[in-house]
Amino acid sequence: MRILFVPAGSQATIFSFVPLATAARNAGHEVFMSATEDLIPAVVNVGLAGYPVSTLPFNYFIGKDRDGNPIDIPREPEAQMRAIGGGFARMAAATLGALIDLAEDWRPDLVVGGPISYAAPLLAAHLGIPYAVQAYDINDMNSGSDPGAHEELQPELEKLGLERIPAPDLRIDVTPPSLRQENGPAAQLMRWVPGNRQCRLERWMYTRPERRRVCVTLGNRVGLAHDVDFVRRLAKDVASLDVEVVIPVPGNAEHELREALDGVRVGWIPLDLVVPTCDLIVHHGGGVTSMTAMNAGVPQLILPVVAYSTMSAERMSARGAANFLTPERATPENIIEMGQKMLADSSYRDASLELAGEIAQLPSVGEVVGALEELAAR
Structure with missing residues (x-):
């Protein structure tokens, strides 16, 4: 099986995926992880194969609209999360083409993304393959970013013939049971394991x-x-x-x-x-x-x-x-x-x-x- 992991654009999201991606590779599966060019070293340093999708870092997409004009991030919590969702959606729109190019040479059987890795469900929909989402932390299943992403991704959704961002076929949640939100979506629970790069011990x-x-x-x-x-x-x-x-x-x-x-x-x-x-x-x-x-x-x-x-x-x-x-x-x-x-x-x-x-x-x-x-x- 070929699995493509699509993190959200920071080292933290890469590190969150490392245990599951490594375990999948150790089980005999082929594993690639995408990242912006500046984060490819983080992927490689934790022992995974990294595929570059953009020369622009993720904070560029948070701070600018599609035309490159600066965007002010609101301080009010709900509006702020919508704005952040829009930023990660712009990153998805900018990187989807590179992911499709990868799939032409190396077609995955499954895509695993994070809750704000909006390129993952779009790529899975384009290829007609399953899509799983893995939470990065205890907030990820209900962060409030999706409405802003949905609004920003209208051109891409229309091109794919979709009314909204596809829901995952599997949700993976790392939240301890006593911190899980009531009435949250059904999920496959998983033990959280650290996945950051290491160093010489002292x-x-x-x-x-x-x-x-x-x-x-x-x-x-x-x-x-x-x-x-x-x-x-x-x-x-x-x-x-x-x-x-x-x-x-x-x-x-x-x-x-x-x-x-x-x-x-x-x-x-x-x-x-x-x-x-x-x-x-x-x-x-x-x-x-x-x-x-x-x-x-x-x-x-x-x-x-x-x-x-x-x-x-x-x-x-x-x-x-x-x-x-x-x-x-x-x-x-x-x-x-x-x-x-x-x-x-x-x-x-x-x-x-x-x-x-x-x-x-x-x-x-x-x-x-x-x-x-x-x-x-x-």
Whole structure:
């Protein structure tokens, strides 16, 4: 069987697909993954074959219309999610041709996309093959982006003779049962497994220090939604809690942060290695970061910058495993106060460990490969 994975346009979405894509390949199937040109190294570095679909990065499509005119992203949550859906739809429209070209030489039997990988259902409809969607995190089955995508993709839908974006033939959800939304769509549950690229091990990465350790990370967003200066200020705020601070960041920000933060461990450190050694993680609300912390049973202090991240932060906070501060509340004083509270209250750790236990009980990635095989055989 040939399976084409179509992520949404960020390293996080690529990493989310790695366990299932690797398991499918290890089961003897041919696996390709598409990506924008700037993200092909991320695909290749996790051991998968990468097919480039655009020289433009995904943030270009979020910030510009089809004619290249700038677009302002609204702050109101519902409007913001519609706008984001429109941006990913423009990316789908721009990359669909390249995917069709690939299929002429290497026709897949099945397409697996993410909830905002709108090129995946369009390609599957064009080829007349099954389409599965895998959630990247706990929000993905109902994020509010589809209406904006549907509006933006009218030309492509009309060309395919479709009234709306096709629903998947199979939904794969990684949400722990206690966080699943009521009346959500039926789905094949799957245990979430970290899939990011790795590094040369050093002992401090996988052992707990004598002092409490706090991880501060903005994922791969340094230079995008946040700048290096913000990370530096945030790290200094957290360090005032009398803890060891570790900062996983992309290589482009490592040198500047290392010079500015003497004694702080900075660099590309795989979260799945270091987070289990931490007592708290302070982060931007990215889906992969949240899932990694949840999988490790580590409490989360979340500083969301977009509506999507706020939704998941609210759900984890209601479960008792996290707290969050909106941008207007994320002052140094509030970050320090909230961090102290979470480090002192064991209930956050208890709730986080319960979620980790739920994740561990979900069907394995290998079992879900079997579900893909059944889907393609229909």
